[in-house]
Amino acid sequence: MLRRLLSGIHFPLLFSVVALAVIGILFIYSASYRDPGNYEAKQVFWVLTGLTVLILVPWIGYRPVLSVSYPFYVLTLILLVLVDFFGSKVLGAQRWLALGPVVIQPSEFAKLGTLLAVVNFLGSHHPWEGQVRTVSIALMLIALPLILVMKQPDLGTALLFIPMAVVMLFLWGVRKRFLIAGFSALALAAPLAWGFLKEYQKKRLMVFVNPNLDPLGSGYTAIQSKIAVGSGGLWGKGYLGGTQTQLHFVPEHHTDFIFCVIGEEWGFLGSLLVLCLYGFLFHSIFLVMQHTTDVKAKMLCGGVLALLFSHVIINIGMTIGLMPIAGVPLPLVSYGGSSFIMTCMCLGLVLSVYKERSIF
Amino acid sequence: MFTRFHFFQVFVFILLALLGFGLFHTQVLRGHYFRELGQRNRIRLIPLEAPRGRVFDQKERLLAANRPSYNVVAVPEDVTPEVYPRLAKLLDIPEKEVRRRMSAGREYPFAPAVIKEDIPRELAFRLEEKKPELPGVAIRVEGIRYYPYGEIASHVIGYIGTVNRVEYDVLDHDRFGVNSKIGRAGIEKAFDDFLRGWRGGQQIEVDARGQMVQVLSDRKPEPGSDITLTLDLEFQKKIMAMIEGKHASIVVLDLETEGLLAMASAPAYDPNIFVSPATSEQRLQVLKDSSSPMLDRGINAAYPPGSVFKLVTALAALDLGKITPETRFYCKGSFQLSPKAKVARCWLHEGHGSLNLYEALERSCNVYFWNLAKRLTPDEIAHYAHELGLGEPLKLEISRMAPGLIPDSSWKKARFKQPWYQGETLNMAIGQGYMLVTPFEILRLTSIIAKNGRVVEPHLVVRDPRMMHEAPHVAIQEHNLNAIRRAMLQVVESDYGTGQLARVDFDKLAGKTGTAQAPPEKAHSWMTGFFPYKDPKIAFVVFVEHGGSGGITSARLVKQMLEAWKDLHAAPAA
Numbered sequence: 001m002l003r004r005l006l007s008g009i010h011f012p013l014l015f016s017v018v019a020l021a022v023i024g025i026l027f028i029y030s031a032s033y034r035d036p037g038n039y040e041a042k043q044v045f046w047v048l049t050g051l052t053v054l055i056l057v058p059w060i061g062y063r064p065v066l067s068v069s070y071p072f073y074v075l076t077l078i079l080l081v082l083v084d085f086f087g088s089k090v091l092g093a094q095r096w097l098a099l100g101p102v103v104i105q106p107s108e109f110a111k112l113g114t115l116l117a118v119v120n121f122l123g124s125h126h127p128w129e130g131q132v133r134t135v136s137i138a139l140m141l142i143a144l145p146l147i148l149v150m151k152q153p154d155l156g157t158a159l160l161f162i163p164m165a166v167v168m169l170f171l172w173g174v175r176k177r178f179l180i181a182g183f184s185a186l187a188l189a190a191p192l193a194w195g196f197l198k199e200y201q202k203k204r205l206m207v208f209v210n211p212n213l214d215p216l217g218s219g220y221t222a223i224q225s226k227i228a229v230g231s232g233g234l235w236g237k238g239y240l241g242g243t244q245t246q247l248h249f250v251p252e253h254h255t256d257f258i259f260c261v262i263g264e265e266w267g268f269l270g271s272l273l274v275l276c277l278y279g280f281l282f283h284s285i286f287l288v289m290q291h292t293t294d295v296k297a298k299m300l301c302g303g304v305l306a307l308l309f310s311h312v313i314i315n316i317g318m319t320i321g322l323m324p325i326a327g328v329p330l331p332l333v334s335y336g337g338s339s340f341i342m343t344c345m346c347l348g349l350v351l352s353v354y355k356e357r358s359i360f
Numbered sequence: 361m362f363t364r365f366h367f368f369q370v371f372v373f374i375l376l377a378l379l380g381f382g383l384f385h386t387q388v389l390r391g392h393y394f395r396e397l398g399q400r401n402r403i404r405l406i407p408l409e410a411p412r413g414r415v416f417d418q419k420e421r422l423l424a425a426n427r428p429s430y431n432v433v434a435v436p437e438d439v440t441p442e443v444y445p446r447l448a449k450l451l452d453i454p455e456k457e458v459r460r461r462m463s464a465g466r467e468y469p470f471a472p473a474v475i476k477e478d479i480p481r482e483l484a485f486r487l488e489e490k491k492p493e494l495p496g497v498a499i500r501v502e503g504i505r506y507y508p509y510g511e512i513a514s515h516v517i518g519y520i521g522t523v524n525r526v527e528y529d530v531l532d533h534d535r536f537g538v539n540s541k542i543g544r545a546g547i548e549k550a551f552d553d554f555l556r557g558w559r560g561g562q563q564i565e566v567d568a569r570g571q572m573v574q575v576l577s578d579r580k581p582e583p584g585s586d587i588t589l590t591l592d593l594e595f596q597k598k599i600m601a602m603i604e605g606k607h608a609s610i611v612v613l614d615l616e617t618e619g620l621l622a623m624a625s626a627p628a629y630d631p632n633i634f635v636s637p638a639t640s641e642q643r644l645q646v647l648k649d650s651s652s653p654m655l656d657r658g659i660n661a662a663y664p665p666g667s668v669f670k671l672v673t674a675l676a677a678l679d680l681g682k683i684t685p686e687t688r689f690y691c692k693g694s695f696q697l698s699p700k701a702k703v704a705r706c707w708l709h710e711g712h713g714s715l716n717l718y719e720a721l722e723r724s725c726n727v728y729f730w731n732l733a734k735r736l737t738p739d740e741i742a743h744y745a746h747e748l749g750l751g752e753p754l755k756l757e758i759s760r761m762a763p764g765l766i767p768d769s770s771w772k773k774a775r776f777k778q779p780w781y782q783g784e785t786l787n788m789a790i791g792q793g794y795m796l797v798t799p800f801e802i803l804r805l806t807s808i809i810a811k812n813g814r815v816v817e818p819h820l821v822v823r824d825p826r827m828m829h830e831a832p833h834v835a836i837q838e839h840n841l842n843a844i845r846r847a848m849l850q851v852v853e854s855d856y857g858t859g860q861l862a863r864v865d866f867d868k869l870a871g872k873t874g875t876a877q878a879p880p881e882k883a884h885s886w887m888t889g890f891f892p893y894k895d896p897k898i899a900f901v902v903f904v905e906h907g908g909s910g911g912i913t914s915a916r917l918v919k920q921m922l923e924a925w926k927d928l929h930a931a932p933a934a
Contacts, residue, residue, distance in 0.1 A: 229386055230391055231391065232387055312379075
């Protein structure tokens with residue numbers, strides 16, 4: 001049975017997923033073993049569940065999944081609306097929804113739902129016919145969940161929809177002038193959007209430009225995470241040997257700021273290892289993309305890649321001050337069931353594309 | 361061929377490489393620097409409180425200022441155990457208190473905790489000398505509120521206090537820290553947002569002994585804005601001296617600007633005792649004092665208005681056409697609603713004889729107003745009271761509500777489940793019974809009469825005269841207000857008037873006295889009025905709790921007040 005399931009699996013990809021998940025569990029433990037909560041035990045459970053999903057999705061295949069993409073898209077939208085009404089407030093934002101004993105973060109699933117719906121929609125329309133209409137509808141499909149997520153308010157997650165959308169449209173074959181027009185429109189709309197931001201969001205962005213603005217608030221998180229990563233040096237302080245993150249100078253160190261712990265305890269070499277594992281993962285996805293001729297499959301892989309890639313860049317970038325502080329998890333590594341399972345679903349679809357690759 | 365796919369691939373790996381280079385830069389090239397910073401966490405956050413805005417009087421004299429205060433602070437993480445007893449001994453507080461202060465909630469790790477605020481200068485210098493024995497302890501000089509004139513305008517300016525934990529949690533942390541002060545009363549409270557600046561902060565790098573090496577990041581605090589009041593400090597001082605030792609209130613309004621020139625209430629308190637924790641004993645005394653020095657008798661205490669209210673009854677009867685100013689009633693010293701009813705006696709037992717309205721107000725004849733009461737319903741009187749601002753909310757910056765009461769038939773029904781009895785209208789007509797008003801409401805009433813019906817809203821903070829827009833007028837005919845003003849002139853200037861003692865030799869005064877019964881104690885003494893009669897410049901109210909006759913106690917104060925006003929304000933060649 002297991003052999004049948006594993007046949008046709010792209011092993012390099014599976015390897016990088018498992019390696020990153022193991023590093024994740026190790027550092028969730030390091031970050032939180034002094035606190036109650038047993039996060040690492042919970043994460044082991046999530047990882048096992050996620051890996052099961054990863055293996056099972058190719059067994060189903062991406063085509064059946066795409067065929068139910070619209071209902072799934074609508075379901076994630078409903079969850080997003082529900083979270084508005086029934087969601088629990090944590091740190092001022094309504095992001096979590098309790099379904100019995102499990103707490104889920106609908107915005108994670110909305111990413112996948114939107115990805116599938118847009119892939120299915122774009123893939124069913126040829127780029128040479130009625131491009132304006134097709135692109136507008138696709139943009140609407142993206143805008144709906146984006147606005148809902150933004151309302152939670154979770155600006156970081158909302159903005160992650162944009163690179164995903166751009167890559168899918170780009171691979172589909174959107175005209176260059178549309179892309180250019182789109183980017184200029186975004187640039188023009190940016191000052192407008194500024195007005196809609198919450199005070200703390202503005203503050204974070206302003207602090208990113210000038211950390212002196214708020215040395216006591218988010219500027220503090222920014223410098224503390226930088227100190228944590230930087231003080232790791234080349235070799236690091238050794239596993240469980242970090243002082244900055246252990247002493248709570250960096251907040252949320254088992255979720256969004258997990259990379260601070262890795263950077264501090266394993267140093268530059270550890271950071272490089274993690275970066276290389278992501279590079280290897282992305283390379284595997286590129287390989288899978290090269291092996292398929294199905295436009296939908298290509299866009300699907302591209303979208304997944306864009307999503308994971310933007311997570312990695314923003315998350316690691318913010319710990320060293322290259323990106324503003326945003327509540328974005330490090331895929332496969334950060335603590336969190338919704339994020340891990342969502343990522344595994346995405347990668348399972350990529351594996352399924354590989355399994356059903358055209359042989360030539 | 362270079363396809364879109366290749367473009368995407370190159371883009372991803374270039375960005376990943378850039379990220380790798382960023383990590384190399386942070387961890388390898390600058391790793392040593394960050395490791396230094398990280399050791400024992402060398403980054404300290406020092407919140408800097410913004411200086412609070414100052415409060416001036418109309419002639420730019422300081423009413424509330426800031427003075428330096430020496431505060432003892434300590435970073436608990438840097439403090440060694442032997443510091444506790446040493447510090448306790450030096451500061452003369454129990455060691456337990458030092459420990460409690462050390463472990464009190466702080467905003468950030470390594471943030472200094474305040475051990476004792478506002479210590480004497482000499483002690484601060486002694487501590488500074490002993491610094492080598494006190495690792496982690498420092499003296500910080502910060503601004504602290506200071507009210508140079510103490511009691512003089514304490515009810516207006518108010519005072520400040522430290523925010524409590526519950527308040528801190530909901531406040532904007534850019535403006536409030538755990539030890540920030542917040543306005544608790546008066547202008548300090550009403551304009552807290554305006555007087556308060558924006559907090560600043562410093563990220564500093566310290567060495568292993570907690571000494572600063574360099575400032576990493578710095579945001580200067582932004583001081584709060586200053587406020588200028590319409591009060592005249594000199595005038596206020598003189599008035600406070602006049603009512604010293606009494607339970608009294610005097611409020612004087614400049615009718616041109618509608619700004620309050622003086623707002624005095626006695627007894628008063630020294631707001632400085634709320635600033636420094638060293639004075640907590642005095643604070644307790646003030647709060648417990650049975651003569652309630654914290655109470656502003658001008659706006660927050662309500663009393664029966666007595667004969668002052670006859671102005672309202674007269675206006676109601678005139679405006680509803682029940683009488684003309686020339687209508688006469690005969691006062692034989694007593695009055696009966698009906699032959700069987702209880703006999704009510706005028707304050708002048710032998711009777712005033714035949715009086716018109718001018719004479720009735722001038723001599724404050726009760727029988728005349730009982731005759732009016734017979735022709736009016738309580739709701740009609742209440743309507744005119746409200747029209748003239750009694751029982752209506754204030755637009756004063758430091759208080760919006762009027763705690764008084766203007767009774768009417770529906771109020772009585774709701775309160776006592778009883779109908780209104782006509783006998784109660786008699787009481788109401790002369791400002792007795794259920795009715796309660798604040799001196800400030802009486803001042804507003806007088807100002808409306810003086811300004812010929814213009815609705816006056818006295819204020820305390822100087823406004824741009826251009827901001828003064830057309831105020832509405834009360835729905836009372838002007839010739840009736842005119843008649844009342846003439847009667848008020850007679851109250852002081854006629855040889856039969858009840859307010860003769862207030863007469864001054866430099867111009868004509870118009871007013872109305874009141875002596876409100878408050879058994880079993882002495883009556884409350886009232887006098888209100890405006891000055892000069894022609895082209896009035898000020899309106900005032902004088903109230904003395906259990907001061908006896910309005911025509912004696914209050915009228916004397918009015919005279920003194922007018923003389924003080926003339927010395928300070930009246931144009932010399934007028």
